[in-house]
Amino acid sequence: MGKMANGTASEAAQSGMAVEVFDLTVAYRDKPVLWDIDLAVPQGLLMAIVGPNGAGKTTLMKAILGLVKSAAGEVRIFGKPYSMVRSRVGYVPQRGSVDWDFPTTVIDVVMMGAYARLGWLKRPGRNEHAEALSALDRVGMAEYADRQISQLSGGQQQRVFLARALMQDAMLYLMDEPFQGVDATTERAIVDLLRDMRKAGKTVIVVHHDLQTVGEYFDWVTLLNVRRIASGQVSEVFTSENLRLAYGGKIGFLGEEELAQARNTSLNGERLRDEVGL
């Protein structure tokens, strides 16, 4: 697969790929977290990244964004290095990655999405305020604009993060577990938003936990467990064989306990167990 990396940059620009990853390897100390990942995500679709805990889903996302150092490999976004197309990429981190007791308001957090456009020194003004309000409106949070962020529920926090990303008006969005622990209203709001984005020709990559909804919400899926197990259209690659490889594939190296844990990683362990036949 290593050959793929050579001389593909210009081809990629024409190939209409939103994200391409070549031979990406990430290691913490000497333990590989991602191993020789190749990935090509066409533009204009919704893709889920699934895999057991510790599979490197978040790390893959952060490596694409240059937030973690890769030991080897290359990432191209719209055929270019990330640093050149930064303004076209929006990131929605895990909700738990920040301190929600930070002394600030909802609208202030959302306006952070405009900081890149503003550049150094300049402060957000009336335009950004109006824009932030309309972003909040899109996620059904307009009336929370002046709330202190510590008063929000988990689902509301998630929607604030989404509104902040909307401010960037990007073409590619990377979202880390937006559905994690949210209420039904928020789940609905996120799904609607994802579909709106797809309609507008945007590409969205989502780290996802709930295997049951992969087919319903997404067009494309990548199964990950340190290595890339499979990547492609949901109908083609979301098979019990690939799921077994992703979730049960560590059989040879794992004890009974870890295996049980791997089986129960997904929210619908029941169905997974049936599908995988463990």
Added chain:
Amino acid sequence: MSGEFLRLLVTDYTLRTVTLGAALLGLTSGTLGAFAVLRRQALLGDAVAHATLPGIALAFLLTLSKAPLILLLGAAVSGWLGTLLVLAVVRNTRIREDAALGLILSVFFGLGLVLLTRIQKMPLASQAGLDSFLFGQAATLMVGDVQAMALLAAPVLLLLVLLWKEWKLISFDPEYGATLGYRVRLLDTVMTSMIVVAIVIGLQTVGVVLMSAMIVAPAAAARQWTDRLSVMVGLSAFFGALAGVCGAILSSSTSQLPTGPSIVVIISLIVAFSLAFAPNRGLVWDWVRQARNRSRLRLDTVLGNMMLLARQHEEADYGHKAAAIGALSGGRIGIEARLRELRREGFVEMDRQGDWHLTAKGVARCEMIVKKWEP
């Protein structure tokens, strides 16, 4: 007394210098401390403060001068070195941050004490007063000291205001800031350096041992009163300055009272008051709210049980003895008082036999409670 103090402030040169210096140090450490606390770097402040001591001693040994700018420069370099070492230890070894902080703090502080003791024994006259860096001595502040402090504080405060949105961003969500293209590593380093400067500014007045209190305490107190970053930073600066001025004056007007501990006692009082009485976050209001909720819950339980009792009879106003209601509602103790409270609110009435029954308003409240608990 305050009138006399004001007169002294205008006329007394020393007092004016001391007050100005203490206000300046409180302002700077309060401002930067707010960010240190929000970024969870409060402990780093303590390590930095202790790590400045060998720098002060070495600066003196090298120059044999007690010029404030030279000593503070030495302090800054050594404090900064300590910070870098902490970060290097965390990054390159398996020692965790808390252990690394403790390690650097004690190693540097120990080295500083050794050097300071050595200096005390040197046959020089000029070293006198150097040991006041341990616990701080505002009374020795000269105009030159205050000028040096202002010289260090001005660029730091200016930078803080200019890059306000950047500091907010990297304090709240640094990774997101990095994806926006901000050089978060650089901003991080600059912010940490500004905290180092804020600490250095306070060293002569508060001393290395207690300086970290001036970083943490004003910010902790300010956080209690507000949910806005700008207000928090402003309040923190104000609390810092207030404690600085009060403590400096207290120690200047009392013999043998070191300034650092005086300032720290005063800022601690501000913190204690804020923890207890700040609206929303104050513990006292928490207790009041909880007590109110508990008592409401108890009253509602009584109402609910009276509803149950009433359902067993045709007449809506069929009365029951307080004891019977009490037995259902978790004990007879206090049941009379609860019923009287409910009567005052118009939810229950007592008939001529001394039996209690719900009013129409009481029935309505019961129905409302039930509705609230049903999805």
